[in-house]
Amino acid sequence: MSINSKKVLLIILIILMSIFLTxxxxxxxxxxxxxxxxxxxxxxxxxxxxxAEIINPTxxxxxxxxxxxxxxxxxxxxGDSISDAIRNITLKLDRRIFLSHNKVFIxxxxxxxxxxxxxLDFLQRNNEHRETSYFLVAKDSKAYEVMGVNGGxxxxxxxxxLELVENYEHNGKTRSLTMTEFFKYYYDKSNxxxxxxxxxxxxxxxxxxSSTPSNVDYFLNVEGGAVFNKxxxxxxxxxxxxxxxxxxxxxxxxxxxxxxxxxxxxxRLSTTIPPIEGDVSSTKAKEHGVTSVEILSxxxxxxxxxxxxxxxxxxxxxxxxxxxxxxxxxxISNREVIKVVEKACSExxxxxxxxxxxxxxxxxxxxxxxxxxxxxxxxxxEWRKISDNWNNIFSEMDYTIDVETKxxxxxxxxxxxxxxxxx
Amino acid sequence: MKIEKVSSRQVIxxxxxxxxAIAFSYLPAINVPPGNQDSWIVLIVSYLYSTLVCSxxxxxxxxxxxxxxxxxxxxxFGKVVGKIIGxxxxxxxxxxxxxxxxxxxxxxxxxxxxxxxxxxxTLFMILTCMYVASxxxxxxxxxxxxxxxxxxxxxxxxxxxxxxxxxxxVLLPIYKDSTFRQINIxxxxxxxxxxxxxxxxxxxxxxxNKKEINKIFFKSLFYSLxxxxxxxxxxxxxxxxxxAKHANFPFFTFTRLIDIYRIIQRIESIYIMVWIxxxxxxxxxxxxxxSLSISQVLNKNKPNTFIILISTITYIIxxxxxxxxxxxxxxxxxxxITLILSVIAMFIIPLIALIVxxxxxxxxxxxxxxxx
Numbered sequence: 001m002s003i004n005s006k007k008v009l010l011i012i013l014i015i016l017m018s019i020f021l022t023x024x025x026x027x028x029x030x031x032x033x034x035x036x037x038x039x040x041x042x043x044x045x046x047x048x049x050x051x052a053e054i055i056n057p058t059x060x061x062x063x064x065x066x067x068x069x070x071x072x073x074x075x076x077x078x079g080d081s082i083s084d085a086i087r088n089i090t091l092k093l094d095r096r097i098f099l100s101h102n103k104v105f106i107x108x109x110x111x112x113x114x115x116x117x118x119x120l121d122f123l124q125r126n127n128e129h130r131e132t133s134y135f136l137v138a139k140d141s142k143a144y145e146v147m148g149v150n151g152g153x154x155x156x157x158x159x160x161x162l163e164l165v166e167n168y169e170h171n172g173k174t175r176s177l178t179m180t181e182f183f184k185y186y187y188d189k190s191n192x193x194x195x196x197x198x199x200x201x202x203x204x205x206x207x208x209x210s211s212t213p214s215n216v217d218y219f220l221n222v223e224g225g226a227v228f229n230k231x232x233x234x235x236x237x238x239x240x241x242x243x244x245x246x247x248x249x250x251x252x253x254x255x256x257x258x259x260x261x262x263x264x265x266x267x268r269l270s271t272t273i274p275p276i277e278g279d280v281s282s283t284k285a286k287e288h289g290v291t292s293v294e295i296l297s298x299x300x301x302x303x304x305x306x307x308x309x310x311x312x313x314x315x316x317x318x319x320x321x322x323x324x325x326x327x328x329x330x331x332i333s334n335r336e337v338i339k340v341v342e343k344a345c346s347e348x349x350x351x352x353x354x355x356x357x358x359x360x361x362x363x364x365x366x367x368x369x370x371x372x373x374x375x376x377x378x379x380x381x382e383w384r385k386i387s388d389n390w391n392n393i394f395s396e397m398d399y400t401i402d403v404e405t406k407x408x409x410x411x412x413x414x415x416x417x418x419x420x421x422x423x
Numbered sequence: 424m425k426i427e428k429v430s431s432r433q434v435i436x437x438x439x440x441x442x443x444a445i446a447f448s449y450l451p452a453i454n455v456p457p458g459n460q461d462s463w464i465v466l467i468v469s470y471l472y473s474t475l476v477c478s479x480x481x482x483x484x485x486x487x488x489x490x491x492x493x494x495x496x497x498x499x500f501g502k503v504v505g506k507i508i509g510x511x512x513x514x515x516x517x518x519x520x521x522x523x524x525x526x527x528x529x530x531x532x533x534x535x536x537x538x539x540x541x542x543x544x545t546l547f548m549i550l551t552c553m554y555v556a557s558x559x560x561x562x563x564x565x566x567x568x569x570x571x572x573x574x575x576x577x578x579x580x581x582x583x584x585x586x587x588x589x590x591x592x593v594l595l596p597i598y599k600d601s602t603f604r605q606i607n608i609x610x611x612x613x614x615x616x617x618x619x620x621x622x623x624x625x626x627x628x629x630x631x632n633k634k635e636i637n638k639i640f641f642k643s644l645f646y647s648l649x650x651x652x653x654x655x656x657x658x659x660x661x662x663x664x665x666x667a668k669h670a671n672f673p674f675f676t677f678t679r680l681i682d683i684y685r686i687i688q689r690i691e692s693i694y695i696m697v698w699i700x701x702x703x704x705x706x707x708x709x710x711x712x713x714s715l716s717i718s719q720v721l722n723k724n725k726p727n728t729f730i731i732l733i734s735t736i737t738y739i740i741x742x743x744x745x746x747x748x749x750x751x752x753x754x755x756x757x758x759x760i761t762l763i764l765s766v767i768a769m770f771i772i773p774l775i776a777l778i779v780x781x782x783x784x785x786x787x788x789x790x791x792x793x794x795x
Binding site: 026127377381 | 547599665666680682
């Protein structure tokens with residue numbers, strides 16, 4: 001074959017390849033897709049009701065004239081399964097549902113109480129859906145009731161909720177669990193999953209003249225945790241309990257611990273501001289001051305032992321924090337005072353841990369902290385005998401909590417604002 | 424006829440590529456007994472069983488270092504039985520190619536080209552593999568030498584990027600929930616899945632240094648097992664023991680979890696790229712060795728003559744198979760058939776051949792001196 005013939009053959013080959021390798025079969029043009037960013041799942045009349053928030057591409061751009069609500073569209077589909085409901089949306093929507101950018105799944109409370117895992121199979125099976133999307137339970141409401149609320153500055157409600165969920169790192173009062181993480185806990189014989197929650201709340205009336213009569217009067221709150229008995233929702237942890245929860249499972253990144261300022265130490269160096277005659281507030285503040293410590297890092301070491309034939313859970317929590325606020329009558333620059341504050345902070349953390357442990361033991365009667373896994377790791381032989389009865393053993397389990405707090409930052413001032421340092 | 428030569432390193436890379444192609448597709452080690460956090464122990468123990476299972480093949484390979492598996496079988500068993508055994512190995516390689524074509528087509532369709540018909544995916548795959556296979560063993564070796572370091576680097580890179588998703592506590596307690604029996608059953612199962620060692624028996628005449636057969640075997644076994652252990656540990660610690668078992672492609676699912684500060688995410692396409700390269704390499708190898716086997720059974724010198732025929736047969740059977748059933752999702756009875764064929768091909772026939780060799784070694788020496 002001559003060189004020219006080879007060149008001609010090569011050119012034909014390149015042209016043929018460019019025709020065949022364009023992936024036309026799977027082409028998904030943007031103008032044919034309904035890009036979903038948030039999905040709500042509910043049950044209604046024994047059917048799945050799926051609500052999807054879809055980006056409206058013509059007005060999603062940052063145009064101040066475009067009302068916030070028209071940047072997205074909400075579509076609903078019903079069916080006997082999630083895949084059926086999604087497919088049925090195409091009977092009403094002119095675009096094909098595209099799940100790849102979905103970030104948040106909201107599960108309606110009624111649906112969560114009914115049991116969710118059988119219906120989540122689709123999300124595990126479908127390759128378009130991402131395993132990293134967050135799961136939340138709509139507390140006291142249907143999923144679609146919390147959708148469409150945008151109380152933040154994000155352009156779209158789905159983005160707003162995503163930011164709230166990811167704020168978890170700054171606030172330990174909630175939990176952000178992805179689908180993969182949920183299933184990790186679900187399949188763990190010793191553990192029950194705890195999901196994040198979301199609730200729509202009415203905003204206090206602020207600047208009534210300029211506000212538009214829409215759901216901007218509402219905002220979302222993701223405080224708390226939804227407790228599952230494997231797949232069924234059985235109750236909630238409050239925000240405060242979630243701090244204790246996150247400390248036990250060693251997932252607390254940041255958070256604020258607020259407690260009554262300890263009165264045990266009287267500073268001799270500084271003088272308090274003399275109360276104004278007849279003013280009760282300054283005296284009251286002195287008596288009931290509060291201290292807020294920002295947790296900068298938290299490390300929990302859990303251990304479990306069998307003492308006299310009974311399971312005993314031991315926790316050692318090391319907290320490093322910074323003084324975020326002090327309204328009490330104490331002198332922070334004194335090392336002794338700091339020690340007292342550290343002790344009081346440790347006590348408060350201990351209380352919060354006990355609060356959530358007691359709730360799990362007495363109210364839910366199930367292990368939501370993977371303590372069973374700890375037992376399994378340490379006593380594998382015994383675990384085989386008791387694993388089926390673990391929740392009962394957990395409910396009767398004794399525990400010892402040891403918290404040590406170190407305040408390593410005190411901020412820009414060394415004396416509370418309500419004191420005069422004096423000499 | 425000039426014999427194409429491949430270096431020991433190229434063969435090691437080739438065997439590694441073949442083995443990790445399977446490991447990174449559906450990780451059989453996760454599902455073999457005991458199917459818990461001790462899977463990595465099973466893999467380590469399988470090193471011993473792989474050595475035992477492959478020892479007859481290794482011994483014969485060392486004895487007949489100028490002959491392929493097909494050629495020395497004919498020498499040991501005589502023409503008729505030898506050719507029947509040769510035909511069995513040809514079918515074994517074809518079935519291997521069919522199996523991997525079906526798996527790769529399914530992977531491509533599930534992960535990327537959801538609506539492209541199987542006949543198109545499979546056609547382009549077979550055409551590519553057929554072209555590479557027609558270029559001979561040297562190209563296979565060079566290809567492995569070039570691509571395998573890239574594949575391994577990408578995999579290690581992905582593991583590093585997803586390191587924050589790993590929870591090593593999942594692997595505890597160690598060797599407490601499994602019995603000695605379960606570990607050994609799992610290890611034997613894994614050892615018989617290491618069919619890629621057969622290509623070593625087919626490639627021995629092409630080796631530059633024939634004294635390194637054992638070294639090639641042990642090195643390739645060690646490196647490939649290390650990579651498979653990495654894949655198992657990463658999949659189990661990222662997804663959990665049970666979820667990893669549920670996943671059809673556990674390591675692929677792990678790559679989908681990678682998310683670093685929302686900057687590095689959705690990078691599984693890089694993984695799919697190396698995944699396809701390794702699978703294409705494997706299919707190419709099986710097509711080539713099937714063609715080589717049949718050409719030697721029929722005493723023809725040019726395996727290329729058969730590549731088109733073998734590729735067409737592979738294309739038709741795999742298309743027939745994947746249009747009717749899922750190979751990955753429903754593993755039985757294909758997995759059992761593959762296991763039985765592997766036991767016969769890797770252990771029973773070579774063991775019988777070894778026994779025959781000991782009885783006939785004097786006659787064989789008288790007939791024709793064996794070149795070592």
